[in-house]
Amino acid sequence: MKKIKVLMVAAELTPVVKVGGLGDVVGALPKALVQLGCETKIALPYYGSIDSKKYHAKNIAKSISVAFGGKIEKIDLWSIVLPGSQVEVWLVKHAYFSPKEVYLCNIKEYRNEERFAFFSLAVLEASKHIGWRPDVIHCHDWHTSLVPLLLKTSYKTEPFFAQTRTLLTIHNLAMQGQTKAEIAEMANLDKKHPTVKADLTDGNINLMYQGIMNADLVNTVSPTYAKEILTKDQGANLEKYLKIRKKDSSGILNGIDTGLFDPSSDKLIKKRYSSASLRDKTANKLALQKEVGLPQAENTALVGTVSRFTSQKGLDLIDDRIAALPCQFVFLGTGQKEFEDELTALAKKYPDKFNVQVKFDAGLAQRIYAASDIFLMPSLFEPCGLGQMIAMRYGSVPVVRATGGLADTVDARVGFSFKKYSSKVLCGTLKAALDVYKDRPKTWSKLQSTGMKRDFSWTKSAKDYAKLYKKLASIK
Ligand code: ADP
Numbered sequence: 485m486k487k488i489k490v491l492m493v494a495a496e497l498t499p500v501v502k503v504g505g506l507g508d509v510v511g512a513l514p515k516a517l518v519q520l521g522c523e524t525k526i527a528l529p530y531y532g533s534i535d536s537k538k539y540h541a542k543n544i545a546k547s548i549s550v551a552f553g554g555k556i557e558k559i560d561l562w563s564i565v566l567p568g569s570q571v572e573v574w575l576v577k578h579a580y581f582s583p584k585e586v587y588l589c590n591i592k593e594y595r596n597e598e599r600f601a602f603f604s605l606a607v608l609e610a611s612k613h614i615g616w617r618p619d620v621i622h623c624h625d626w627h628t629s630l631v632p633l634l635l636k637t638s639y640k641t642e643p644f645f646a647q648t649r650t651l652l653t654i655h656n657l658a659m660q661g662q663t664k665a666e667i668a669e670m671a672n673l674d675k676k677h678p679t680v681k682a683d684l685t686d687g688n689i690n691l692m693y694q695g696i697m698n699a700d701l702v703n704t705v706s707p708t709y710a711k712e713i714l715t716k717d718q719g720a721n722l723e724k725y726l727k728i729r730k731k732d733s734s735g736i737l738n739g740i741d742t743g744l745f746d747p748s749s750d751k752l753i754k755k756r757y758s759s760a761s762l763r764d765k766t767a768n769k770l771a772l773q774k775e776v777g778l779p780q781a782e783n784t785a786l787v788g789t790v791s792r793f794t795s796q797k798g799l800d801l802i803d804d805r806i807a808a809l810p811c812q813f814v815f816l817g818t819g820q821k822e823f824e825d826e827l828t829a830l831a832k833k834y835p836d837k838f839n840v841q842v843k844f845d846a847g848l849a850q851r852i853y854a855a856s857d858i859f860l861m862p863s864l865f866e867p868c869g870l871g872q873m874i875a876m877r878y879g880s881v882p883v884v885r886a887t888g889g890l891a892d893t894v895d896a897r898v899g900f901s902f903k904k905y906s907s908k909v910l911c912g913t914l915k916a917a918l919d920v921y922k923d924r925p926k927t928w929s930k931l932q933s934t935g936m937k938r939d940f941s942w943t944k945s946a947k948d949y950a951k952l953y954k955k956l957a958s959i960k
Pocket residue numbers: 503504505506508790791792816817818843844845846847849868869870871872874
């Protein structure tokens with residue numbers, strides 16, 4: 485049978501360039517798809533931070549024309565291989581992406597939307613230029629949500645894409661690329677197309693909305709989140725449109741890269757261990773306590789958090805109350821300044837209990853997963869969440885708020901969860917976990933080893949994606 489050709493189009497790709505879980509998904513899913521016989525390529529902007537030497541970047545095309553902003557822009561196409569695989573990654577080179585950051589801050593209002601609208605067009609031109617015709621273009625989040633619309637409008641009569649179908653995966657509905665109508669002009673969108681016309685009535689354009697309405701199929705990253713976003717509470721004003729697309733939508737739980745996140749082979753941690761040698765985890769705790777400057781105490785429970793510091797992640801539930809608990813905390817993350825400041829103030833107030841590391845550091849993240857006894861993830865909402873799965877893989881017992889993918893992955897056999905979004909309830913749940921840690925060591929070890937043995941690989945979910953691709957390829 486003919487192999488299905490899938491072009492993944494995304495703003496992030498772990499380990500080449502990672503901001504959050506989106507990058508992890510785009511870095512791991514293609515590897516699992518290859519095992520299932522899908523021919524997969526990835527398209528990514530060539531950001532200034534990408535180390536061309538490290539990835540042996542090769543130029544494969546020069547000066548491809550892209551009509552954008554009333555001009556003809558030129559892109560170069562570079563090629564690298566996704567580490568640990570043979571998957572080719574196309575890097576789209578243009579001045580828009582020469583800065584090091586993936587998402588630019590402190591810029592004029594619609595600059596990021598402009599960059600990614602351009603990227604969406606550039607990828608279609610690149611694909612045509614190279615002559616690699618995808619059966620499916622798999623778009624991820626608002627950054628690449630214009631691709632389905634473009635295929636239905638500007639590229640509608642383009643024979644090259646006549647058989648190409650689109651899938652939009654929503655990783656986070658809270659970010660939609662809602663911006664000024666100028667973008668519609670720049671990307672030369674067809675203002676007569678019903679979704680563009682409807683969108684522009686308020687003078688704005690919403691890229692995620694365009695993706696939801698125009699992709700052939702839509703999915704999100706966990707079954708529970710797929711249901712939650714149909715409600716007013718979590719639909720972020722798009723619930724009405726998600727309901728319209730309900731029969732073409734599904735929820736597929738993310739996996740994690742179990743090769744990368746494996747305490748028995750992880751070179752970034754102090755001492756490797758498995759569920760059969762859990763005692764060796766303690767060496768990692770002592771090393772981390774030393775590294776961050778907390779008192780070294782092997783019997784004190786260590787609670788870790790690795791997260792973007794945003795309101796989504798439940799950080800406003802962290803207050804003085806938790807300092808009364810019999811444990812230590814290490815928080816790693818960056819994000820909204822107010823949270824960075826509040827957590828830093830707690831660390832100053834309780835230096836022996838509370839530690840905060842304001843930075844992005846993949847190695848330190850891994851050391852926290854390996855060192856912590858408990859992993860805290862009190863998210864307000866969570867499309868899937870990878871942190872809790874990585875934590876379980878490292879024998880760190882998750883304490884989570886039961887929402888979205890957290891509800892789908894953390895049950896009483898592997899962790900603790902609470903429903904009400906309140907600091908008091910969070911502390912009560914943490915206290916219950918700490919009691920088991922202290923008083924029922926056997927139950928604790930069982931929680932740890934059950935979590936470590938759970939299958940968080942991409943194997944099952946990749947099959948679900950492959951099914952969607954097949955369904956797409958059969959759409960006439
Ligand atoms: P989201 O995609 O919403 O940020 P996820 O839990 O799905 O959240 O994925 C977050 C990923 O990013 C995890 O792999 C986590 O370990 C990693 N991560 C988040 N913040 C940091 C940080 N400051 N340093 C290193 N890794 C981080």
